[in-house]
Amino acid sequence: MSLPASAYDAFSATAARRPDLPFLIAPASAALPYAPEGFRISYGEAVAEIAPLADAYAAQGYGRGSRVALLLENRPVFFFHWLALNRIGASIVPINGDMRPEELAHQMSIARPDLVVALPEHAALIDGGVPADVPRSAPGQPIPPARARRAPAETRSHDDESALLFTSGSTGKPKGCSLSNLYFANVADWYTSMGGEAAMERDREIALTPLPFFHMNALGCNGVGMMTIGGAIVPLDRFSARRWWDAVADSGATVVHNLGVIPAILLQLPVSEAEKRHKARFNFSPGVDAQHKIDFEARFKLPIVEAWAMTETGGTGVTDTAGRDYPAGERCIGAAREGMEYRIVDDEGRDVPVGNPGELLVRAAGPDPRWGFFSGYLGDPEATEAAWEGRYFHTGDVVRVDERGLFYFVDRKKSIIRRSGENISALEVEAALKADPTVQAVAATPVPDPVRGEEVFAFVTLQGGGGDEAAAMALVERAAERLSYHKLPGYVAFVEAMPLSSTQKLLRGQLKTDAQAAVEAGRAIDLRDRKAGFRRAG
Secondary structure, rough: OOOOOOOOHHHHHHHHOOOOEEEEEHHHOOEEEEEEEOOEEEEEHHHHHHHHHHHHHOOOOOOOOOOEEOOOOOHHHHHHHHHHHHHHHEHHHHHHHOOHHHHHHHHHHOOOOEEEEEEEEHHHHHHHOOOOOEEEEEEOOOOOOOOOOOOOOOOOOOEEEEEEEEEOOOOEEEEEEEEEEEHHHHHHHHHHHOOOHOOOOOOOOEEEOOOOOOOHHHHHHHHHHHHOOEEEEOOOOOOOOOOOOHHHHHHOOEEEEEOOOOHHHHHOOOOOOHHHHOOOOEEEOOOOOOHHHHHHHHHEEEEEEOOEEEOOOOOOOOEEEOOOOOOOOOOOEEOOOOOOEEEEEEOOOOEEEOOOOOOEEEEEOOOOOOOOOOEOOOOOOOHHHHHHHHHHHEEEEEEEOOOOEEEEEEEEOEEEEOOOOOOHHHHHHHHHHHHOEEEEEEEEEEEOOOOOEEEEEEEEOOOOOOOOHHHHHHHHHHHHOOOOOOOOOOEEOOOOOOOOOOOOOEEEHHHHHHHHHHHOOOOOOHHHHHHHHOOOOO
């Protein structure tokens, strides 16, 4: 199947063929604060919103090469602006509204957007994180003139940048991944052609997601995937356990998206009639705990499809479990997609025997190893080339593969904490805590969490030593001015010194072991329930 030139081309082809099909759906039971009665918007109705927006952007000088930051959450207006900009060849930078101004300022220093379009309720974040010389607008307001006029694209190109999404920042601060139109068309093609229990039908699917559209999962799979096959998107603003099954059933969802933490939470709910009346055929849930998968499928009669991908690898360097049999209780992430080549190597870069763990390296088969991958880290060509050392992309994830070609996730080589499906950089957490004047040294590491998969654990050495629960809470409260709430430590342990190597580097492996032991022995200060109080605060 030929790939559409862009997200807009995928959308417009479906809109021209079947304008009556639903494009965006939200049932009243989702209780969206901005749309309490829900909504149902057809492809034809969306065209009527997108076309004048595209014309307005073009008239003000935006076009191929423009980059516009959008803070519009998961609302229909996000899709209208996204597709209007894609139509004229411009790129978007979706913004996470839960960021702190300091985090946003870092992203804006890389993206250098020509314009920011944001919901009025996020004005404080925009004022604090966006340079004063960048024009701003809001839904329904006039679009200001572009500072540098560019011609709108007459036709879309696979090579054009479609979006700039940010990594978790595993080796420092988050990097901006430049993602092309080809990237998203390829992600959509993988997602809609997985087969097995995840087989999809044209003009029939309704994909529900509570995941944000500043992630490639929602933007590429739900977004471009549904447009490509004439499906509908149910873009919830965030996950609500109490309303979940009603929203799934009332939307008519055939596909449900979430991440590993959501099945864990749903399993804790009492049995209800709502959970039995949905029409979903499968649950796309990368990162689910192996035992939770068994329990979830047994209770809800809804198969979970596991997958592995990174923002950088798109839909080429990817695996999934659709149509695959594997031992229950194993953390299987599936088989490689056709067209993906890989190596599994040790720390010296040597291939390991089948069944042994090692770092996963991936590339596209054929003459261009980077086909379908990200176009590079914006403004950081050195990091881009380092990631592609030896003509393979170095994922930093440790896996093993069996004789049948099935991959099993083992651990992360990078300094990453995966909490509730969000990748959190330990280095970013450490940098924020080290900025506190009371802190002498700090080390962040993941610890297992029965609900969230992993939680942030911080070892802290205070100036002058000591430390108690009040000091831990005060430290986290001050850190909340610089970090999103989910990145804040869920556990704090005050120590006299950090475990260091002979070269004075943190012994990350020992940190993980020590953190888990501290939690199990009750020697860590548990702040998990209290950190949620910092959501959107500050």
